[in-house]
Structure formats: C-alpha cells, structure tokens
Amino acid sequence: MKIIVCIKQVPDSSDVAIDPESGTLIRMGQNAKTNPYDLYAIETALRIRDEVGGTVTALTMGPPQAEEMMRDAYMMGVDETVVMSDRKFAGSDVLATSYTLSQGIKMLEGADLIICGKQTTDGDTAQIGPAIAEHLDIPHVAWVKSLEEVNDRFIAVVHQMSGHVQVSEMPYPCLITVDKDIFVPRLPSYKTKLSTREKEVRFLSFADLPDKNLSRFGIIGSPTQVDKMFPPEAAEGQVHIEGNSVEKANRLVALLSEAKIL
Helix, strand or coil, X not given: CEEEEECCEXXXXXXXXXXXXXXXXXCCCCCEEECHHHHHHHHHHHHHHHHHCCEEEXXXXXCCCHHHHHHHHHHHCCCEEEEECCHHHCCCCHHHHHHHHHHHHHHCCCCCEEEEECCCCCCXXXXXXXXXXXXXXXXXXXXXXXXXXXXXXXXXXEEEEXXXXXXXXXXXXEEEEECCCCCCCCCCCHHXXXXXXXXXXXXXXXXXXXXXXXXXXXXXXXXCCCCCCCCCCCCCCCCCCCCCHHHHHHHHHHHHHHCCCC
C-alpha cells in the first residue's frame, strides 16, 4: 500500500511575526515544530504499513527549513520525504494550500491512502484534508478516532460526527484526517536517525508541478482576504492574593468585579 501523510511546520510558540503588508505569518527563521496533530497521522500511517505492508511518504509545503521536520519524520520511520517549496506558494490560504498539496500528490503518482492530522495549531481550520480530497476527486472521512479494519481493498474507520459516532468504509484511493485519540505517536529513534541520515529530502518547486496556472497558487490563488492579522499582546503583570481561603476568594471576586468580568 502506498500511503502519503501531509504534515506541516507550525510556530513553536505564540511569539510569532506577521508580515505587515501581506498579513501572513513570517515562517522563515522562526522556531518551528511539527504540527502536533500530524504526529498522530504519521503514527497511523506507520501502523497501517506495518500491518499490511507498503510505503509511507511524508509531504509538506513550506520554506526550505521544513527539511528539519522531515528529518524528524525519517527518525519516526517514514520511507520518503518531500518538501514543496517555492516563493510562488507563499501566502496560500486553505484553497491554494490544498490545491498545491494535491498537485504534489499527483507528482508522486498518487496514493492508495492519504492521511492528514485533524487540523493545524496555527490555522485551526480543519479544512486542508477534505479540500485535498475534493481536488483529487476521492472519498474522505474526517476526524477519525480509530481504525475498524484495514485490508488491500478498503479501509473502515470510526469517526466522531456531530452528536454521534459513525463507522465508515471506503475503497482506495481515499483520504482520512485523524484525531489525537487514535494512537500515541512513537518517539523519534536515535538508531533510526543514524540509519536515515544519508536519506534524501526531496524538494519540489512550482516548475515541477503539472499545473502551471499561477492563479491557483500562493497569495494570487487565495480568495480569502484577511482584513487584519496581528500577534496577541503579551499579558502584563500578575496579582498575588494573600490570606486564608475565604479572604482569597473575597479578594478574587472583588478583582473580577472591578475588571467587570463578574
């Protein structure tokens, strides 16, 4: 089975920089980490591969520094890594990002199963996975919490719906997005690091893609218009309340009332 896992680098803290002209995050030079939900996607892919055989490819769109994240993916056990990096991809919204990733998947000659994390911690839209499936015209199931059955013909999954839990079965090719309850991600292995340090992190640019219509990519291909974007202001000062429990409670109520929270 050929499995592609779509992952993303996200800011490592809430201290982020914003481009004042485009209103987008400045990712180059920022401390970054693998999106936490994507670690569950990688773990799911590795477990399926270990059960039914096949390969796992990690795919991302981002700046060149995403290579560091891909090294971590190799340390977890993936077989191949691909970074889609080009200034023409900068400023992408959900539509442009998902379309770019779908083009990367086509460049990799498709997959039987595509796995994404439920959402990212920087955008929180939870839309990238389903949008990729729509661009590729394949079935998908979002917010998968466990696997019911996986074989060489179909995958059956348990997913959380609004107000109830549902079991869905899909033939390949298909896409799922996974929630954090599905598996505990394995830690990167130092032994695997040694055995994969010479492995290539493959890079794809706009020129490599089958679709050369620039209006589908980056900020040009992003219909979402951000009116204003700014980092949150840092909290200033702390109040320490002394006294016994009753005195602390009374003082807290008074402070909250002064702040018109109560």
